[in-house]
Amino acid sequence: MSILPSSSRQRLVALASGLVRRLVIGRVPRLFDSVFYRSTYPDVARSGLDPYLHYVWRGAGRGYDPNADFDTAFYRRQSGPTRLDPVRHYLRAGSAAGLDPSPAFSTLMYLARYPDVGRAGINPLLHYRQDGRPEGRIAAPSASDPNQWVALAGVRAAHRWDYPADGATRFALTFRRDVAVAACPDHAPRICLVLTLDGAEVAALVETLEEFSDGVQEAVTLEFDTTLRPHPPRPTVILALEQAFHGRDGDGAILLRYAEARLWDLLPEQPRLCALGGGGCLSIRGPTP
Numbered sequence: 001m002s003i004l005p006s007s008s009r010q011r012l013v014a015l016a017s018g019l020v021r022r023l024v025i026g027r028v029p030r031l032f033d034s035v036f037y038r039s040t041y042p043d044v045a046r047s048g049l050d051p052y053l054h055y056v057w058r059g060a061g062r063g064y065d066p067n068a069d070f071d072t073a074f075y076r077r078q079s080g081p082t083r084l085d086p087v088r089h090y091l092r093a094g095s096a097a098g099l100d101p102s103p104a105f106s107t108l109m110y111l112a113r114y115p116d117v118g119r120a121g122i123n124p125l126l127h128y129r130q131d132g133r134p135e136g137r138i139a140a141p142s143a144s145d146p147n148q149w150v151a152l153a154g155v156r157a158a159h160r161w162d163y164p165a166d167g168a169t170r171f172a173l174t175f176r177r178d179v180a181v182a183a184c185p186d187h188a189p190r191i192c193l194v195l196t197l198d199g200a201e202v203a204a205l206v207e208t209l210e211e212f213s214d215g216v217q218e219a220v221t222l223e224f225d226t227t228l229r230p231h232p233p234r235p236t237v238i239l240a241l242e243q244a245f246h247g248r249d250g251d252g253a254i255l256l257r258y259a260e261a262r263l264w265d266l267l268p269e270q271p272r273l274c275a276l277g278g279g280g281c282l283s284i285r286g287p288t289p
Contacts, residue, residue: 069105070102091126109140110139112230151264154190177281179256185245192241205239237274
């Protein structure tokens, strides 16, 4: 009896397992990187198994990653036990549910920053790997420690106001030419409005902040309603009002006078200053944070 060389046996195993994979599982998802998988885990190459079949049968259970941007263990901590392997689960259900494939990639943040991806119905991580990264698009991390946000440094909790507030869906910011000094008796070195806005809302806020001081309108109101379309799961910008004085009007709206407004973009891994506005006045309507 002749014994096949190991290389020949591996080729036979690869052919047979590839056929099994096509019959039982189907096509290899585009998020699965066979070259990465085989080179990262030498036992895969030694086994001779079709790489994706190996991932489904063994690799996912061992915490093996299907590409350089997908952390299997991290994803499973979010998804819990699933009938599908992590890659197919993320493609079919996880991204729609807002699950993140790794600590370095926020699904909803990417969709919020780039609405064209959502409109096209493309999986966010797949788009980032194939097109977004080469185009220079930004992948925000899955989570960020608010205590590391520069805009919040040294700001008391009482002067950090989240909008929309817990359980609320609507609020409005009105940039005004003037608010009476007597209406704003309380001083704070900095007041931070921590805002959860989508890409279009951020763009409108940036435009208003940069152009209102040079315009002719007495007031510009921006209304925000998170029920109109999906919003990110965590804050996307901080509007920091320097040397602020605040109070309330008779209807309960918050009134503010400030020396300077700075808008911080929280989507990059390192938050950055994205817009500046001169001194002005602002009123806020909505549930109190």
